[in-house]
Amino acid sequence: MDRLTIIKVGGKVVEEPESLNALLDQFKKVSGYKILVHGGGRTATEIANKLGIETKMVDGRRITDADMLEVVTMVYGGLVNKKIVAGLQSRNCNAIGLTGADLDLIKAKKRPVKDIDYGFVGDIDDVNTHELRILINENIIPVIAPLTHDGNGNLLNTNADTIASEIATELANSFSVYLFYCFEKRGVLLDAEDDSTVIHDLDTALFSQYKNEGVINAGMIPKLENGFRAKRKGVKEVLITNAENIATGRGTRLV
């Protein structure tokens, strides 16, 4: 099967011109078919603030009322996505920006209200990769914003890490899928302050141990759980790394 690399990039990296350019330079060097999944939370918070819309977060997740949904639709689907697409085109990478509504790529259900009403936040129901595979096979590079739709005309705000792992899993039958979570650090660190303490290979036993010992940062845990699940479901390789190493493949490998 052909190699397909899916790179999820956190907000900060894609939200500043300098780090975005550095990322796209590295992204261009990644060989084989590729997909970029991005965030954009900092910009959403900033624009919301300017519009007088208050940002409320619970455990790092954004409460998305109707006004905030308009903001994330603008920022993720428009501002951040199209800047990345234009940046890739200038590097002769034939990119196309997508949300989960485009091509009916990702259907989701509005999260049921339990203790917290997250508002227009979507939990993924169904990933439809038929048209996505046509694009990939035409050497087109999908750039995916963290938005889904409910099939009734409503967009929903959806976690980018989850989108990346769901798409990776769904494409694992058609491609040899490499899933890279790209963030500020060089990998999962034993000491968050020391970049030289990258854990090179992480298996589930070691993950459990580090989790229990509190060695692994709380914010990293859902990302790793997503990653291990993707690996169990046929994704060939899952790597946690930074923008500088997406082409070298160095970082923390889930094994």
Next chain:
Amino acid sequence: MDRLTIIKVGGKVVEEPESLNALLDQFKKVSGYKILVHGGGRTATEIANKLGIETKMVDGRRITDADMLEVVTMVYGGLVNKKIVAGLQSRNCNAIGLTGADLDLIKAKKRPVKDIDYGFVGDIDDVNTHELRILINENIIPVIAPLTHDGNGNLLNTNADTIASEIATELANSFSVYLFYCFEKRGVLLDAEDDSTVIHDLDTALFSQYKNEGVINAGMIPKLENGFRAKRKGVKEVLITNAENIATGRGTRLV
């Protein structure tokens, strides 16, 4: 050749939920392959205003400085475009939202400064329909926002009427292209206040006469000039109509 209908819809129609829904209901009824090209100027002005960014227009064209470019990128490429896409998906129309940067669809040059500095406004250089034709032949419906790119990583604000006619012209070798300009009125009117005075067939001689006599509204003139040019370049039919008549094909036909 297969029939392809390209429908350009002005801002107001796509910017209010009720008129947008009515439009999409009619759009669904249009048979054959189709493309929707949209505006979004009123929303851009409104969001800019809320962000404290002043809107300056010259002859109906928006002066697009760096801040305004961010606004139109968000509003046209994100907010308006993705609402239309989600609305079409809910009607089982497999839509995909695009700007001129996506798939390198439309390259433009920043308009040279003469009397007026329009800022980040693009004049179209090149329309690349290779990937667009692949999408259309897969029964995917492109929904195109009025943004282009310069190939150096910059997005540019570009008139939606012009985008519609340039794409129509470029596709006229591959499809039997019907180009519909959809606005508030039922067609070109002899009396702007009287909807029963639709000119059913308009040829260039009659257009010149009405233009000289001041019968045709100034805002309509560039639209009609675009339309006649598209017809000369092989577009099969050009129609000026309103949302209610895009499926019936009634309105003003350029002949």
